[in-house]
Amino acid sequence: MNLGRSPRGAGPTRAERQAATRAALLRSASRLICRHGMQGASIDAIAADAGFTKGAFYASFASKQEMFLVMLDEKFATALAGLEEAMSGAGEPEEEAREAAEAFLAYANSDPEWPRLYQEFAAHAARDEEFRVELATRMRALRARMASLFEQWARSYGVVPALPHEDVATMTFFMADGFLLNRLIDPSIDEALYPTMVEIFLQGLLARVAGAEPSRD
Numbered sequence: 001m002n003l004g005r006s007p008r009g010a011g012p013t014r015a016e017r018q019a020a021t022r023a024a025l026l027r028s029a030s031r032l033i034c035r036h037g038m039q040g041a042s043i044d045a046i047a048a049d050a051g052f053t054k055g056a057f058y059a060s061f062a063s064k065q066e067m068f069l070v071m072l073d074e075k076f077a078t079a080l081a082g083l084e085e086a087m088s089g090a091g092e093p094e095e096e097a098r099e100a101a102e103a104f105l106a107y108a109n110s111d112p113e114w115p116r117l118y119q120e121f122a123a124h125a126a127r128d129e130e131f132r133v134e135l136a137t138r139m140r141a142l143r144a145r146m147a148s149l150f151e152q153w154a155r156s157y158g159v160v161p162a163l164p165h166e167d168v169a170t171m172t173f174f175m176a177d178g179f180l181l182n183r184l185i186d187p188s189i190d191e192a193l194y195p196t197m198v199e200i201f202l203q204g205l206l207a208r209v210a211g212a213e214p215s216r217d
Contacts, residue, residue, distance in 0.1 A: 022060045024050040026071055034116045038068070038124045068121065069134055075114060076142050082107050084149055089156030096153075097202040101195035108180060115180040143169045162208035175201065 012020070028049035032041035043064055047057045061067040086100035108115060125132035146169035154161055161168060179194045 018060070021050075021052060021056055025052065025057060025060055026067070026074075029067055029071065030111075030113050030117055033120050034113045038120050065131060065134075068124075068131070069138070071117070072121065072135070072138055075118075076138060079104065079107060080142065080145055080149075083146065087149055087153045089153050093153075093157055093159075093206065094199050094202055098195045098199045101198040104176060105191055105194060115184050119181060119184060139173075143173055146173065159206065161205050163205065168205065171201070172198070 025046060029041060029046045032045055032049060035041075036045075041064075043054055043057050046064075046067075047054050050056075057067075061070065082103050083100055086103045087096055089096070091099075121131075121135060125135045143166065147165040150161075150168050150172075151165040154165070163171075175194070175197055179189075179197070183189045183191075
């Protein structure tokens with residue numbers, strides 16, 4: 001079965017060309033938004049930077065805002081996949097929390113433009129109500145998925161946290177958000193502080209579990 005792939009030796013299929021065009025437009029948009037802001041990164045400029053026409057842009061995205069939201073969806077999905085992989089429940093909870101934080105930093109560092117891009121999204125949301133609603137919806141969905149992961153993770157250790165899983169997810173999200181923003185402003189901040197902060201946060205949560213110790217029963 002071909003499954004949509006090109007026969008060996010043949011050129012890319014239409015679907016493959018569309019995917020490549022879309023990926024190139026997203027890369028160009030990321031660069032230009034970081035350089036000129038969301039207002040300054042026009043559709044014409046994004047298409048030209050990627051080597052395409054405006055028509056190619058509209059063949060991939062209905063609008064610039066839709067493209068921004070696609071970028072967010074893809075970034076959030078990748079970050080969640082990394083968190084799910086790190087929090088397997090197979091090791092000691094403090095070690096896994098620290099490893100999950102380190103994996104998040106590695107992900108953020110793999111695309112140096114992402115923290116700045118994310119802050120551009122946040123700034124744009126403060127000025128554009130429609131975009132703010134869309135961004136808030138995605139953030140709530142991300143935190144809900146994080147809460148579900150934390151619930152499964154805590155259950156694997158036989159622990160019932162003293163705080164609702166949703167609150168734990170929100171606090172963890174705020175720590176990551178604040179750390180990335182401050183490091184964007186001051187790159188001299190030691191990266192090791194973030195995993196340490198997450199580890200201490202988890203230790204505090206475990207300490208609040210009345211009379212309970214993590215168990216595998």
